[in-house]
Amino acid sequence: MKTPYNTIVLALTLAGLGFGAHAADIGAGKARSAACLGCHGEGGVSKSPMWPNLAGQTASYLEIQLKKFKSGERADATMNAMAEELSDADIQNVAAYFASLPGKSAGGDADLAKLGKDKAAMCMGCHGDKLQGNGQFPRLAGQHPKYIVKQMLAFKSGERKGGPMGAMASHLSEDDIKALAAYIGSL
């Protein structure tokens, strides 16, 4: 049977509008995210610094990290196993879902946060002037300080590879990192 001309026009129009096979499906992402909420929290806001907040994170960064966990390039036994279960479409959908949720401030030690604020200018060129993130550059604002410290130390030691972050972290002392993390959490 020949495909009716109208169907082809409709398909091309929808693809052009971004409704093609590659558009993220937030509803499907929400359904798939049920497996994530036990750790990452209802609404993507977690109750423990062991688990990063995902709410309000940029979709591109979430996709990149889930692919890195899936390939093993970013090592974490729990997340490597979780990401292995996700297809490329699942990854796109859950990333769009968590990106659509409002972020929440984890809070940070007020005195340390003041010290950290002075050092944060060097982070804003990539992470945004409110550390709100932009595309491949993750949102930092409001993230759990203990999680931030863990990641910065992993970048510093080379255990986690993250483009420019190895060099950035290598210039910072552990005290600098704790102050920056308190400021980040307080946002």
Ligand code: HEC
């Ligand atoms: C059993 C607990 C657990 C479950 C369930 C879980 N995660 Fe995670 N997730 C973690 C931990 C722990 C980390 C931090 C790993 C690290 O320290 O590098 C993490 C990190 C992440 C990160 C990186 C965040 C960042 O800021 O870099 C993403 C993205 C993520 N998880 C997505 C998911 C998704 C999507 C699901 C559901 C399909 C999920 N996780 C289920 C424990 C979990």
Ligand code: HEC
């Ligand atoms: C030249 C750009 C650039 C600058 C400047 C920069 N970053 Fe980053 N940062 C990145 C990129 C890219 C990533 C994502 C790395 C990856 O793919 O794992 C990242 C990731 C991170 C992460 C991991 C977030 C998460 O959710 O796991 C933290 C924490 C971080 N940066 C903190 C900082 C701090 C603090 C500063 C300032 C001292 C800073 N960055 C400066 C580019 C930059």
